[in-house]
Amino acid sequence: MLSTYTYPRYPYVKPPEQIGATGHRYPVVVVGAGPVGLAAAIDLAQSGLPVVVLDDDDTVSMGSRGLCYAKRTLEILDRLGVGDECVSKGVSWNVGRTFFREEEVYNFNLRPQGDHKRPGMINLQQYYLEEFEVKRARELPKLDLRFKNKVIAVGQDDQRATLQVETPDGTYSLETEWLVVADGARSSIRRMMDLEIEGTIFLDRFLIADVVMKADFPTERWFWFDPPFHRDQSVLLHREADNVYRIDFQLGWQADPEEEKKPENVIPRIKAMLGDDHEFELEWVSVYTFQCRRMARFNHGRVLFAGDAAHQMSPFGARGANSGIQDTDNLCWKLKLVIDGKAPSTLLDSFSDERVFAADENILNATRSTDFITPKSKMSLIFRNAALTLAREHAFARTLVNSGRLSVPSVLTRSCLNTPDTSTFAGDMVPGASMDDAPMRENETDFWLLDRVGNHFMALLWVSDPNQTDISMVQACKALADAPIPIEVVLVSRQAGVAPGGLRVFVDYKNRFAERFDAQPGTTYLIRPDQHVAARWRAFDTSALKSALALATGNLQ
Amino acid sequence: MALKLQPNLFEPGKHYFHTFTPGDDFYEALIETHRDLTDDQSALVNAKLVLLLSNHIGDLSVLREAMQIARHAV
Numbered sequence: 001m002l003s004t005y006t007y008p009r010y011p012y013v014k015p016p017e018q019i020g021a022t023g024h025r026y027p028v029v030v031v032g033a034g035p036v037g038l039a040a041a042i043d044l045a046q047s048g049l050p051v052v053v054l055d056d057d058d059t060v061s062m063g064s065r066g067l068c069y070a071k072r073t074l075e076i077l078d079r080l081g082v083g084d085e086c087v088s089k090g091v092s093w094n095v096g097r098t099f100f101r102e103e104e105v106y107n108f109n110l111r112p113q114g115d116h117k118r119p120g121m122i123n124l125q126q127y128y129l130e131e132f133e134v135k136r137a138r139e140l141p142k143l144d145l146r147f148k149n150k151v152i153a154v155g156q157d158d159q160r161a162t163l164q165v166e167t168p169d170g171t172y173s174l175e176t177e178w179l180v181v182a183d184g185a186r187s188s189i190r191r192m193m194d195l196e197i198e199g200t201i202f203l204d205r206f207l208i209a210d211v212v213m214k215a216d217f218p219t220e221r222w223f224w225f226d227p228p229f230h231r232d233q234s235v236l237l238h239r240e241a242d243n244v245y246r247i248d249f250q251l252g253w254q255a256d257p258e259e260e261k262k263p264e265n266v267i268p269r270i271k272a273m274l275g276d277d278h279e280f281e282l283e284w285v286s287v288y289t290f291q292c293r294r295m296a297r298f299n300h301g302r303v304l305f306a307g308d309a310a311h312q313m314s315p316f317g318a319r320g321a322n323s324g325i326q327d328t329d330n331l332c333w334k335l336k337l338v339i340d341g342k343a344p345s346t347l348l349d350s351f352s353d354e355r356v357f358a359a360d361e362n363i364l365n366a367t368r369s370t371d372f373i374t375p376k377s378k379m380s381l382i383f384r385n386a387a388l389t390l391a392r393e394h395a396f397a398r399t400l401v402n403s404g405r406l407s408v409p410s411v412l413t414r415s416c417l418n419t420p421d422t423s424t425f426a427g428d429m430v431p432g433a434s435m436d437d438a439p440m441r442e443n444e445t446d447f448w449l450l451d452r453v454g455n456h457f458m459a460l461l462w463v464s465d466p467n468q469t470d471i472s473m474v475q476a477c478k479a480l481a482d483a484p485i486p487i488e489v490v491l492v493s494r495q496a497g498v499a500p501g502g503l504r505v506f507v508d509y510k511n512r513f514a515e516r517f518d519a520q521p522g523t524t525y526l527i528r529p530d531q532h533v534a535a536r537w538r539a540f541d542t543s544a545l546k547s548a549l550a551l552a553t554g555n556l557q
Numbered sequence: 558m559a560l561k562l563q564p565n566l567f568e569p570g571k572h573y574f575h576t577f578t579p580g581d582d583f584y585e586a587l588i589e590t591h592r593d594l595t596d597d598q599s600a601l602v603n604a605k606l607v608l609l610l611s612n613h614i615g616d617l618s619v620l621r622e623a624m625q626i627a628r629h630a631v
Contacts, residue, residue, distance in 0.1 A: 428574055
């Protein structure tokens with residue numbers, strides 16, 4: 001098979017524990033250098049913590065695997081310093097088309113409104129994402145990335161987790177205050193700890209083929225129900241980087257995975273689909289089944305599970321890697337506060353609660369898509385085909401057609417870290433929502449709001465004229481900024497101006513912030529380090545801000 | 558009143574963050590209603606549903622329009 005990609009080999013370095021170092025306890029160790037483990041490690045190291053990452057391999061993901069990275073994930077990757085590389089290498093897209101038999105019945109646009117930095121989705125082979133993350137990780141001096149370090153045993157007490165790690169030089173033990181586990185769907189740590197992961201297995205098989213070809217298909221997601229070239233089953237086509245296309249054929253449960261993987265069986269399927277006009281070469285082929293399941297909790301004492309190790313779902317909404325990276329986005333700022341002694345360890349319960357809530361939403365949406373795509377009874381099939389038939393002409397039926405509800409961030413409406421609203425707001429920026437982006441300007445430089453928000457708590461205060469800010473306000477803001485957990489107050493205004501006391505001013509020059517956040521003079525949003533709304537008010541009130549901060553950090557007595 | 562052909566599903570008092578959610582909620586409930594039934598049982602459930610919903614709608618002009626669309630190109 002052809003190869004458009006050369007797998008890097010990362011050097012194994014004998015760990016310090018095997019050259020005499022002993023008795024050191026690390027604040028945090030991450031197991032797994034996949035997209036999720038690396039995201040966690042980069043986030044923690046950027047916050048100033050020393051981090052050790054253990055991975056049993058010495059290269060990146062084999063095959064393209066995780067392919068679609070959603071807008072919210074790209075915003076997180078921006079914060080981690082790899083967003084630009086991913087977007088420039090990846091293929092950006094917003095439009096998906098759905099076909100039933102010979103005809104298009106429905107299309108959607110993931111980002112109907114402009115003025116967001118990132119597109120709805122990019123397609124990028126997983127190995128590129130991992131390669132960019134490894135590159136970023138190696139730039140961070142406090143990040144110790146250890147390849148060919150395999151965890152073979154794990155234990156914990158109420159102070160620490162202890163690992164036995166195997167390398168080409170033998171085994172050593174490692175102590176850490178906190179252990180982040182991102183070692184994938186078949187998590188060996190989860191198994192060693194004897195923890196359950198429960199859910200549903202779907203009795204169907206799918207063939208993935210990555211093919212290399214020069215074709216002028218638009219950069220859209222195309223999904224077929226019952227197409228003439230693959231009767232009674234579904235097919236999905238995605239464009240990837242480097243003229244690679246991902247084709248996903250539903251095979252049915254009876255298919256023999258080993259037979260189906262053979263090029264002599266794969267190639268005719270693709271030829272039937274593409275016709276004779278396209279020359280192509282196979283790059284990677286795999287047959288998969290899937291499960292929708294999650295662990296009951298994601299934190300177990302000193303051990304924190306993220307990504308596929310904690311939850312798995314069918315691939316139709318691209319919710320796997322996307323939700324895994326969102327797990328780490330949720331976890332890392334909390335872990336940093338706990339390690340720094342600024343929040344109680346019970347704050348980590350909210351990591352589990354919030355991400356279990358998100359996992360349930362992801363599993364629900366992925367399961368619904370699967371049930372629509374692969375009906376389990378004759379009546380389900382009749383309903384599905386009825387919806388597809390009506391969808392050609394009638395808008396209501398288009399909303400019922402479900403070929404995958406693509407990854408969008410969960411709105412954490414039930415989080416115990418949220419301060420409930422006391423006033424009425426229009427729109428979706430409720431406590432628990434991840435923030436919408438908006439174009440902004442500061443000191444005559446244009447930028448995107450999400451590039452200047454995050455990593456610490458911020459309060460965004462909408463004012464009509466920054467020049468009119470009174471001096472007592474400035475002193476209150478300074479007190480918030482000097483607290484043990486600082487809140488940086490930034491003024492947001494339609495109007496440029498200079499606020500006293502060096503308060504920053506973001507100019508909402510396109511009025512998008514005002515629209516999206518329903519902002520009026522006095523409107524204040526408290527934003528968490530992971531760019532989620534913690535609280536909002538119609539007037540600036542420092543004591544309300546302090547209470548909301550305490551609630552959002554598990555410090556409310 | 559004409560037959561509504563734009564998306565119209567909702568649950569009173571519920572705020573939706575995604576336009577697909579109310580339709581998916583409905584569709585899941587519909588498929589769930591048929592779970593573990595034989596084909597004949599499912600057909601009977603569908604017939605009862607049509608009768609119940611028709612009575613709820615009431616307006617025969619709306620029902621005739623729906624019947625015509627449903628029958629089209631079958």
